[in-house]
Amino acid sequence: MNILIYGIAGTMGKIVYNTLKNHSNCNGACGVDKYAKQEEFDIPVYQNVNDVKETIDCVIDFSVKAALPDILTYCKKNKVPCVLCTTGYSNDEIGMIEEASKEIAIFRSGNMSVGVNALVKLVKEATKLLGMASDIEIIEQHHNKKVDAPSGTAIMLADAVKSEMDGLEIVNGRQGICGKRTKNEIGMHAVRGGTIVGKHEVMFIMNNEVVTLKHESENKGIFAEGAIRAAEYLVNQPAGLYNMQDMLF
Numbered sequence: 616m617n618i619l620i621y622g623i624a625g626t627m628g629k630i631v632y633n634t635l636k637n638h639s640n641c642n643g644a645c646g647v648d649k650y651a652k653q654e655e656f657d658i659p660v661y662q663n664v665n666d667v668k669e670t671i672d673c674v675i676d677f678s679v680k681a682a683l684p685d686i687l688t689y690c691k692k693n694k695v696p697c698v699l700c701t702t703g704y705s706n707d708e709i710g711m712i713e714e715a716s717k718e719i720a721i722f723r724s725g726n727m728s729v730g731v732n733a734l735v736k737l738v739k740e741a742t743k744l745l746g747m748a749s750d751i752e753i754i755e756q757h758h759n760k761k762v763d764a765p766s767g768t769a770i771m772l773a774d775a776v777k778s779e780m781d782g783l784e785i786v787n788g789r790q791g792i793c794g795k796r797t798k799n800e801i802g803m804h805a806v807r808g809g810t811i812v813g814k815h816e817v818m819f820i821m822n823n824e825v826v827t828l829k830h831e832s833e834n835k836g837i838f839a840e841g842a843i844r845a846a847e848y849l850v851n852q853p854a855g856l857y858n859m860q861d862m863l864f
């Protein structure tokens with residue numbers, strides 16, 4: 616399978632590039648990055664996706680949300696599926712993705728790791744068991760270069776809670792005289808610092824006892840492995856929108 620690595624010069628793009636060098640089914644056919652230097656890569660790298668000459672089986676994107684229109688236009692024009700790993704999309708951008716998925720297969724997940732997606736499933740179960748008796752708070756921690764908050768993963772976890780309990784709203788951080796906590800809040804807290812790869816905790820806080828579900832990423836290779844596995848899955852799917860839960864469970 617020929618993979619186009621979108622955002623190849625970034626932290627994750629380079630990990631995907633290196634991971635694909637030793638992969639049995641997939642290879643990095645080319646990369647796209649607004650700021651890439653060709654001499655850093657031994658595959659063709661383009662600044663504009665419209666210049667890509669290779670035949671591509673799937674796009675793996677770890678870039679920026681501003682690149683979304685170009686990615687979707689390229690994929691629709693060439694009937695190429697794409698794995699969107701970039702986070703921080705607005706509701707309008709999510710609408711664009713949903714619209715495009717009527718024509719092409721699109722895989723989107725705020726977290727490509729198997730462990731985090733298992734956590735999502737566990738959070739749904741815990742919400743069924745404990746949600747009504749609990750105040751639910753989510754704490755996420757990331758490195759000091761992350762540009763969006765809360766993390767895509769924290770939003771996935773909040774969505775998992777919401778899928779099992781009606782009437783909940785996310786409250787981001789708390790400041791000043793914010794009033795007593797109500798039962799219909801999911802508190803969301805973002806810690807930023809150093810080189811933390813990613814930690815997520817979902818706390819079910821009851822009277823006199825707390826259940827905490829936690830995941831910790833030790834290195835970013837897990838996201839690249841997950842994205843490549845998603846590409847292998849996606850090329851066999853019809854047009855539609857897919858996520859890690861569809862692939863794993």
Ligand SMILES: NC(=O)c1ccc[n+]([C@@H]2O[C@H](COP(=O)([O-])OP(=O)(O)OC[C@H]3O[C@@H](n4cnc5c(N)ncnc54)[C@H](O)[C@@H]3O)[C@@H](O)[C@H]2O)c1
Pocket residue numbers: 621622623624625626627628647648649650651676677678679680681682699700701702703724725726727728838
């Ligand atoms: N889903 C997941 O599991 C997961 C895991 C890690 C990171 N991410 C997300 O992936 C994205 C990239 O993360 P990163 O740490 O590699 O960031 P990064 O800043 O290191 O890399 C982004 C790359 O995109 C390039 N770029 C910027 N504008 C572009 C454009 N218009 N067209 C093409 N390329 C462009 C930049 O030059 C850069 O090389 C972020 O949104 C991050 O949150 C998702």
